[in-house]
Every structure is written in structure tokens, then in C-alpha cells.
Amino acid sequence: MSSLFPALTGAPAERAAVRFGDRSLAYGELGAASGALAARIGGAARVAVWATPTLETAVAVLAALEAGVAAVPLNPKSGEKELGHILSDSAPSVVLAAPGDELPAPLGDLERVDVDAHATGPRSRPAPEASDEDPALIVYTSGTTGPPKGAVIPRRAVAHTLDALADAWQWTGEDVLVHGLPLFHVHGLVLGILGPLRRGGSVRHLGRFSTEGVARELNDGATMVFGVPTMYHRIAQTLPEDPGLAQALGKARLLVSGSAALPVHDHERITAATGQRVVERYGMTETLMNTSVRADGEPRAGTVGVPLPGVELRLVEEDGTPITSYDGETVGEIQVRGPNLFTEYLNRPDATTAAFTEDGWFRTGDMAVRDPDGYVRIVGRKATDLIKSGGYKIGAGEIENALLEHAGVREAAVTGEPDADLGERIVAWIVPADHRSPPTDEELADHVARRLAPHKRPRVVHHLAALPRNDMGKIMKRALRHD
Numbered sequence: 086m087s088s089l090f091p092a093l094t095g096a097p098a099e100r101a102a103v104r105f106g107d108r109s110l111a112y113g114e115l116g117a118a119s120g121a122l123a124a125r126i127g128g129a130a131r132v133a134v135w136a137t138p139t140l141e142t143a144v145a146v147l148a149a150l151e152a153g154v155a156a157v158p159l160n161p162k163s164g165e166k167e168l169g170h171i172l173s174d175s176a177p178s179v180v181l182a183a184p185g186d187e188l189p190a191p192l193g194d195l196e197r198v199d200v201d202a203h204a205t206g207p208r209s210r211p212a213p214e215a216s217d218e219d220p221a222l223i224v225y226t227s228g229t230t231g232p233p234k235g236a237v238i239p240r241r242a243v244a245h246t247l248d249a250l251a252d253a254w255q256w257t258g259e260d261v262l263v264h265g266l267p268l269f270h271v272h273g274l275v276l277g278i279l280g281p282l283r284r285g286g287s288v289r290h291l292g293r294f295s296t297e298g299v300a301r302e303l304n305d306g307a308t309m310v311f312g313v314p315t316m317y318h319r320i321a322q323t324l325p326e327d328p329g330l331a332q333a334l335g336k337a338r339l340l341v342s343g344s345a346a347l348p349v350h351d352h353e354r355i356t357a358a359t360g361q362r363v364v365e366r367y368g369m370t371e372t373l374m375n376t377s378v379r380a381d382g383e384p385r386a387g388t389v390g391v392p393l394p395g396v397e398l399r400l401v402e403e404d405g406t407p408i409t410s411y412d413g414e415t416v417g418e419i420q421v422r423g424p425n426l427f428t429e430y431l432n433r434p435d436a437t438t439a440a441f442t443e444d445g446w447f448r449t450g451d452m453a454v455r456d457p458d459g460y461v462r463i464v465g466r467k468a469t470d471l472i473k474s475g476g477y478k479i480g481a482g483e484i485e486n487a488l489l490e491h492a493g494v495r496e497a498a499v500t501g502e503p504d505a506d507l508g509e510r511i512v513a514w515i516v517p518a519d520h521r522s523p524p525t526d527e528e529l530a531d532h533v534a535r536r537l538a539p540h541k542r543p544r545v546v547h548h549l550a551a552l553p554r555n556d557m558g559k560i561m562k563r564a565l566r567h568d
Contacts, residue, residue: 089150089221089244092258092285093119094208101261101287103143103278108202110140115147115282116208122148122200126179131155131223133177133195136269138292141183141200143268143278146222148200149181150240150279153215157223157235160269165191170232171225174432217241223431224271224370227555235431236371243275245424246373247283249393250276253377254339254364256309258285263302264311265294271370272344277311296323300333308338314347315554317363321351324358334359339380341366345559346463346482348489352386365389367463369449371427371440375419376461387486388460396423397446400455405442411455416480418467419453420446452480472501474509479541484511487536488543493517493524496552498560499543513543514565516551523548 088094096102098113110118122144126132129152134145136158149156157175159168168191180192184199221240225233250256262281266273281288289307291298294316303310312320317340324331334340334355340363347365356362366377367389375398378390392398400408400417408417422445429437441447452471453463464480465471472479481499488497496516501509517523524532530542553564 089240089279090147090282092282093147093151096258096285098208100285102282103140103287104289105138105140105143106290106292108140110144110202112285113208114203115144117206118144118200118202118204119147119151120208121204121206122181122198123152123154124206125198126154126181127152129154129178131157131175131177131220132198133157133159133172133175133180133192135159135161135180135182135186135188135192136267136274137161137183137186138265138268138290139183140202141181142274144202145181145200146268146274146278147282150221150243153219155220155223155237157225158269158274160267165189167233168192171235174232175223175235215240217244218428220428222275224269226370234433234436236427237429237431238275238370238373238427242373242425242427243279244283245395246275246368246393247280249395249425250280250366250374250377251284252394253366253379253390254309254341255380256280256284256286256339260284260286260309260338261302261307262286262288262309262311263291263299263307264288265291265298265316266311266313271368271373272311272313275373276343294319296320296327296330300327300330303333303336310334310337310340312340312342313344314342314351317342317347317355318351321354321358324354331358334361337361339364343368346387346486349386349486350490362386367451367461369451372421372447372449373425375421375425375449378460385460388456388462390461391459392421392461393425396421396425398461399446400453408455411457411459413454413456413462416452416454416464416471419449419451419461419463421449422446454480472499472509472511474501474504474507474511474540479511483537484513484533484541484543487533487541488513488515488529490536491524491529491532493519493522494529498552498562498565500562500565502545504544507544510544511541512545512547514547514549514552516549520548520550 093116096112102112102115179196222238223235268274362384364378368374450467464482484499495518498514504510526546534542553561
């Protein structure tokens with residue numbers, strides 16, 4: 086088995102590898118710490134990792150991957166019921182945690198191994214018996230339609246996604262990444278920690294995102310920023326009063342947003358203040374990364390770019406018929422195929438079978454349109470964001486973007502609800518910029534009709550103090566529908 090991280094043994098020992106706050110490890114130290122832990126857990130089938138934003142989490146996951154052991158990242162904010170389900174489903178033999186971390190009751194019966202981030206010894210060497218198809222990670226989905234499912238991600242998928250992103254983003258060992266994302270999911274862990282280390286570069290984790298932290302690291306040589314839309318929205322709001330932040334962002338080689346769509350108006354505000362364009366990419370737990378705007382391609386706000394090297398992508402009608410016209414208007418479900426895919430849902434053969442077509446395409450459940458040059462624009466989830474109104478198929482995402490372009494709207498979400506005449510009517514949920522003088526329903530409807538088309542205007546508008554969001558900043562629309 087070839088190492089997923091050749092720099093653990095090949096990079097200069099003194100080269101900076103990972104930093105969390107004021108704690109850091111060079112490649113020599115990281116290789117020694119992960120190697121020592123890998124020797125200790127070698128032979129296990131699976132290990133759980135208490136995935137706090139710390140050096141210990143990075144060492145634990147690297148050790149598992151170098152030992153050929155599947156790692157199960159655990160969200161430290163998960164409730165006991167969810168944790169209990171994940172542990173019984175994945176059956177790890179031990180939990181890896183930072184010394185001193187207090188673990189909740191569901192982990193009480195599991196053997197605990199404290200991670201020594203400063204262990205000494207030979208630098209890490211991969212276990213020879215693991216293959217590219219063996220599990221690297223088991224990452225649990227959000228569980229919006231039932232208990233979370235464990236997506237089994239093979240080593241092959243990790244390697245392919247990180248190498249495809251290196252091609253798309255011109256990512257090298259000279260890059261220094263800064264981010265403040267959680268480490269229990271694909272964006273923060275695979276892209277944000279494993280990505281730099283596969284390239285032989287370095288990563289600086291803020292512990293907790295702040296615009297001050299981003300500016301500080303960019304002024305100190307960082308070249309890339311990874312974030313989610315809520316982070317970039319905070320950046321966009323801060324820029325007018327903070328010329329230092331604009332200057333720092335102007336030094337970045339690449340700004341990347343993912344996990345949800347970044348509103349067009351935030352793109353525009355950031356570009357106007359910094360001269361930089363934010364790159365968006367599209368992926369899922371089950372597929373890792375599928376598409377991205379390329380560093381050497383045309384930046385186009387509101388799109389997630391083109392398929393990554395090696396990834397096949399198609400749009401299909403509801404009956405599964407492939408859509409062949411790329412007209413920027415025809416909405417279809419995204420299906421993907423390629424070496425970036427997971428192998429199965431753990432212990433869920435029926436769910437695994439249902440997730441794939443007979444010819445091996447994964448059904449993402451995401452709805453999109455495709456421009457003539459292949460750029461993909463996601464308009465929402467099939468289950469919550471596809472609205473069938475008056476004979477039209479309408480994606481909620483484009484209406485949300487249009488609403489956010491109105492000066493009186495701070496946040497927006499769009500859903501559909503039954504309508505005797507239209508089938509479904511479009512419902513807007515907005516957080517006004519000024520609660521004392523919110524825009525009228527008619528004003529918002531006219532605004533959307535002018536921006537998009539009359540049949541896409543909201544028929545009902547609800548005003549909220551805030552939209553319900555999960556840890557990744559994604560709007561939880563099922564909660565809206567039950568308000």
C-alpha cells in the first residue's frame with residue numbers, strides 16, 4: 086500500500102505541517118507522533134476519533150490511515166442518542182481523544198487511547214496490507230430522514246479527490262491553508278487537514294473562525310482560505326469597516342467556499358472590496374468532491390464550476406432519462422460516477438442499492454442546471470428545494486439568491502407548499518435587514534419577478550428573527566416547514 090501522505094516521511098523534518106492556535110508540529114514531529122500511534126492501533130478494524138479542532142485529531146486520523154485502520158470521526162456536539170447510534174453501528178474497538186477531554190456517557194464502555202501529539206520515534210510508515218479499496222473513513226451523514234448513515238469512504242476516494250483538487254486549484258506543497266471548520270466531516274477534515282498534508286504543504290487551523298484570525302494568517306504567509314457561506318457572509322459584512330481585512334484577503338492565492346451555495350451578492354461584495362473572486366466547489370459525504378471552479382478557469386458567481394478530472398456527471402429527468410441539452414435552464418437531478426465515490430452505507434445494503442442506478446451512477450438528490458460550456462449551477466435539493474408550480478420546475482436556490490440581492494433582506498430561504506391551483510406555491514422565509522421596516526411582500530415578489538421570471542415570485546412571505554441552521558451553516562428547511 087502506498088502512503089496517502091508521502092510527506093510524513095519524505096518532507097524535510099523541520100517543514101511546518103499543522104498548527105492549531107499556538108500549538109504546532111513540523112513534518113518530522115507529525116510523522117513521529119502518527120507513527121507511534123499507528124503502531125499502537127495497528128490491527129484494529131475501526132477506531133473512533135473524538136474530532137475536536139486540535140493537533141490530537143490530526144495525529145489520530147493520520148495514524149489510523151497510515152495503519153490501514155478505518156477512522157470514524159465523532160462530532161463533539163452530537164447528542165447522546167446520535168452518538169449511541171453511531172457507536173453501535175460502526176463498532177469501533179477504541180476511541181482516540183486528546184488527554185483531558187471529557188467524553189460523554191455513550192463512550193464510557195469503549196477503550197480510550199489518549200493521543201500523544203509529541204510522541205517520539207521513527208517517522209510514520211504505512212501498513213503494507215491495506216489496499217486502495219480498503220476503508221479510510223466512515224463519515225456519518227446528517228440523518229435528516231432517519232438515523233445517520235455511515236458512508237464508507239475508501240482510500241482510493243481520498244487520494245483521487247485530493248489529487249483532482251490539486252489539479253483544479255493548482256494546489257502545491259508551497260501553499261499554506263487557513264481554516265476554522267469542524268473536523269468531523271469531509272470539508273474540514275479531508276480537504277482542510279488531509280489535503281495540505283498530501284501535498285506536503287501546511288495548514289493553520291484557527292480553532293474558531295474569526296475575520297481577525299483569517300487576516301492575521303494571510304498577513305503571515307497563508308495562501309489559501311477554506312470556508313462555508315456563513316463565514317464568507319461575515320467577511321463580506323466586515324469588509325466595509327475593515328480595510329485591513331480587505332488588504333489581507335487581497336494577498337490570498339485562492340479563496341474557496343463550499344458545503345452550501347454562497348449567495349451572489351456576497352461574491353460581489355468580496356470581489357469589489359478585495360479584487361479576489363471566491364471559488365466554489367461541490368461535493369457530498371458520499372462522493373467527496375465532484376466539481377469546482379478551476380483556479381485557471383473563468384470565475385462565475387453562482388456556479389460550482391465543472392466536473393473534476395475523472396468524475397463523470399450527468400443531469401437526469403424524474404424518470405431517469407439523461408438531459409442532453411445544456412441550456413442553463415433545464416433542471417435535472419445530478420448523478421455522478423467515478424473513483425471519488427464511497428463504497429457503501431455501513432450495514433445498510435438496501436440503502437446502498439437504492440443510492441445507485443443500475444449502471445452505477447450515484448443519485449445525489451441535488452437539482453441543477455448546466456450551462457452550454459459545462460458549468461453546473463445547483464438550484465437545491467430534490468427533497469426540499471424542487472418546487473413544481475404552475476407546470477414549471479423551479480429551484481429554490483435561484484429565488485433565494487434573488488431575494489438576497491434586495492437591500493432589505495439579510496437572510497432568505499425558499500420552500501414550496503401545496504396550492505390547489507398551482508400545485509405548489511413559492512414561500513419565502515426572510516430575515517429583514519431592518520426589523521422595524523421590512524420590505525413588503527409585494528415589493529419582494531416584484532423584485533424576484535424582475536430578476537428571474539413572474540412564475541418564480543414568492544406568493545407567501547414569512548419574516549423571522551433568524552433562520553435555523555446546522556453546524557455547517559446549512560439552513561434546515563424541514564424546521565421551517567413545521568413552524
